[in-house]
Amino acid sequence: MMILVGILITLSGFVISVLSLGLSSNGARLAVVVLGLAVSLFGIMGVLNRAYLKNAIWKKG
Amino acid sequence: MKIASKGLLTLCFGALCCLAPLSFAQTPAATPTAAPKAITDADLAGAPVPSADARSKGDPDGALTGTASDIAVTDAKKGATIGDLANQVGQNKIAINFVWTLVTGFLVMFMQAGFAIVETGLCRAKNANHTMMMNFMVYGVGMLAYWLIGFAIQMGGVGAVANLGGTPPLSAEHVITVFGKPFGIFGQNGLFLVHRGTYDVGVMVLFLFQMVFMDTALTIVTGAAAERWKYAAFVISSFLMGAFTYPLFANWAWGGGWLASLGTNFNLGKGYCDFAGSGVVHAVGGITALAVSMMLGPRIGKYERSGKSNAILAHDIVIVLTGCFILAFGWFGFNPGSTLGASGNGNLRIGSIAVNTMLAGMAGSFGAMLYMWMRYGKPDASMSGNGLLAGLVAITAPSGFVNPVGAVIIGTIAGVLVCISVEFIDRVMHVDDPVGAISVHGTNGLWGVLSIGLFADGKSNYGGSWNGVTGSVTGLFYGDNGGQLVAQLIGIVTLVGFVFTLSFVFNLLIDWALGQRVGAKSELEGLDLPEMGALGYPEFELKAEM
Numbered sequence: 001m002m003i004l005v006g007i008l009i010t011l012s013g014f015v016i017s018v019l020s021l022g023l024s025s026n027g028a029r030l031a032v033v034v035l036g037l038a039v040s041l042f043g044i045m046g047v048l049n050r051a052y053l054k055n056a057i058w059k060k061g
Numbered sequence: 062m063k064i065a066s067k068g069l070l071t072l073c074f075g076a077l078c079c080l081a082p083l084s085f086a087q088t089p090a091a092t093p094t095a096a097p098k099a100i101t102d103a104d105l106a107g108a109p110v111p112s113a114d115a116r117s118k119g120d121p122d123g124a125l126t127g128t129a130s131d132i133a134v135t136d137a138k139k140g141a142t143i144g145d146l147a148n149q150v151g152q153n154k155i156a157i158n159f160v161w162t163l164v165t166g167f168l169v170m171f172m173q174a175g176f177a178i179v180e181t182g183l184c185r186a187k188n189a190n191h192t193m194m195m196n197f198m199v200y201g202v203g204m205l206a207y208w209l210i211g212f213a214i215q216m217g218g219v220g221a222v223a224n225l226g227g228t229p230p231l232s233a234e235h236v237i238t239v240f241g242k243p244f245g246i247f248g249q250n251g252l253f254l255v256h257r258g259t260y261d262v263g264v265m266v267l268f269l270f271q272m273v274f275m276d277t278a279l280t281i282v283t284g285a286a287a288e289r290w291k292y293a294a295f296v297i298s299s300f301l302m303g304a305f306t307y308p309l310f311a312n313w314a315w316g317g318g319w320l321a322s323l324g325t326n327f328n329l330g331k332g333y334c335d336f337a338g339s340g341v342v343h344a345v346g347g348i349t350a351l352a353v354s355m356m357l358g359p360r361i362g363k364y365e366r367s368g369k370s371n372a373i374l375a376h377d378i379v380i381v382l383t384g385c386f387i388l389a390f391g392w393f394g395f396n397p398g399s400t401l402g403a404s405g406n407g408n409l410r411i412g413s414i415a416v417n418t419m420l421a422g423m424a425g426s427f428g429a430m431l432y433m434w435m436r437y438g439k440p441d442a443s444m445s446g447n448g449l450l451a452g453l454v455a456i457t458a459p460s461g462f463v464n465p466v467g468a469v470i471i472g473t474i475a476g477v478l479v480c481i482s483v484e485f486i487d488r489v490m491h492v493d494d495p496v497g498a499i500s501v502h503g504t505n506g507l508w509g510v511l512s513i514g515l516f517a518d519g520k521s522n523y524g525g526s527w528n529g530v531t532g533s534v535t536g537l538f539y540g541d542n543g544g545q546l547v548a549q550l551i552g553i554v555t556l557v558g559f560v561f562t563l564s565f566v567f568n569l570l571i572d573w574a575l576g577q578r579v580g581a582k583s584e585l586e587g588l589d590l591p592e593m594g595a596l597g598y599p600e601f602e603l604k605a606e607m
Contacts, residue, residue, distance in 0.1 A: 018553075049355055056359070
């Protein structure tokens with residue numbers, strides 16, 4: 001379940017950055033694209049990686 | 062001592078005096094200007110050609126070979142015409158570009174050998190056969206996938222590649238409309254290299270060059286997943302990457318896709334720019350490597366229960382650094398070859414691109430060596446090698462658009478960045494990457510893409526436009542309004558958000574169907590016997606870990 005959520009969050013960062021193309025000012029586009037990047041990175045590092053680390057082989061001793 | 066230095070000064074002064082006339086002699090003499098005269102067919106008919114008698118005596122100094130008599134004529138009775146001459150000039154231009162692109166492609170192909178020994182040397186001896194075999198077979202697996210479908214997806218709609226004579230059969234791009242603008246999604250011509258007229262000399266040259274790039278991306282993953290990846294899973298994963306993941310992003314950046322059109326469609330600089338593939342090749346490889354190694358989990362013994370990371374040492378640092386040199390050599394194909402020609406359309410920048418490449422590599426190795434030396438008290442060999450590669454990865458995208466000072470800055474940052482990234486991925490994310498591939502290719506691939514938006518100096522001129530937008534690629538530090546930086550960042554989020562997701566889903570399916578990771582017993586024993594059936598070094602006495 002966590003993996004599915006992680007995949008969706010990671011992909012949604014990409015969608016956000018594409019949506020920035022609907023704006024007209026470069027400053028606004030920049031802000032939205034950076035937001036998209038942060039969302040994708042959170043999906044990878046904060047959700048997906050955490051899901052795998054939960055059952056990591058080295059935590060079992 | 063004083064006398065010696067006086068003597069040296071006298072010698073230097075004397076040498077300068079001798080050289081002075083030489084420097085004057087190099088000043089071009091003023092030439093009388095004459096009105097240009099049009100060449101006619103009659104002039105060509107009168108062009109001196111060596112006699113058959115003279116040719117029959119041989120041509121030891123080469124003065125008689127390659128003359129007007131070698132121009133192909135359409136009508137032997139009429140002799141050479143202006144039309145024949147123009148055709149010959151055109152063919153010579155394309156021939157130069159074909160040879161340039163093919164030879165640089167051969168150099169890139171040789172990088173596979175560099176990757177193979179870098180990765181194998183950084184792993185333990187008990188996995189040597191397995192690691193080498195992954196690096197060896199990724200060449201064939203990737204090529205098969207790319208020939209079957211990958212090339213068509215990537216380049217099937219690229220349109221005219223002028224440097225290679227036009228490549229007219231590659232003309233069908235699948236396009237959707239987003240915000241009222243055409244978004245190229247994938248190419249449609251070129252399956253098996255015969256589909257819809259793609260059995261074409263220019264297409265063949267383009268295929269060879271693009272194929273070796275694709276294989277470079279694939280071989281990055283084998284390093285990060287080494288010492289625990291099931292061989293069968295590796296084969297399927299590499300096939301899917303060569304057939305779909307890589308070609309899709311490469312289409313968007315290089316094949317006429319939507320990222321390249323961000324300039325024409327949304328006024329974002331010259332659109333997403335990636336001269337030789339920091340993003341297309343290296344970041345795609347590095348990000349896929351992150352997805353796979355995250356899924357595989359760390360090698361047994363890499364982390365203690367407390368989370369403390371243990372160093373698992375390389376078994377042969379000599380071949381690691383030799384491999385780094387082979388890669389640096391191959392990079393002279395990677396970056397300068399990406400002009401797809403040496404003649405016409407601003408292609409004489411190949412000299413500048415080659416110099417940028419070598420400077421950034423040097424700066425990267427220095428950056429990493431100094432960082433490690435200051436932080437840990439010793440200049441670490443494997444990280445110096447990774448620093449060289451990081452500098453080369455980072456300069457790959459901007460190599461065609463920046464000046465030498467920019468190249469050195471980009472390379473130095475890459476050298477430091479790779480060390481910090483390796484530590485972060487290892488100690489904070491707890492993702493095990495035996496060779497540092499995620500940091501070298503992923504992190505620095507993204508840095509290379511970003512650096513264009515900052516350091517592109519607006520001096521390059523590849524036929525007067527890039528990605529269909531008139532003018533030169535220019536970054537924020539050279540007066541751009543930030544549009545180029547936004548285009549580069551959109552490319553970065555596409556890599557992190559889309560390419561990662563696609564790679565992750567493909568590999569998740571393989572994990573469910575087949576399992577990605579070998580059993581603990583095989584891993585402890587070493588993968589050579591359980592996975593490959595033979596040891597890499599049969600005469601070594603290898604100890605299994607307990």
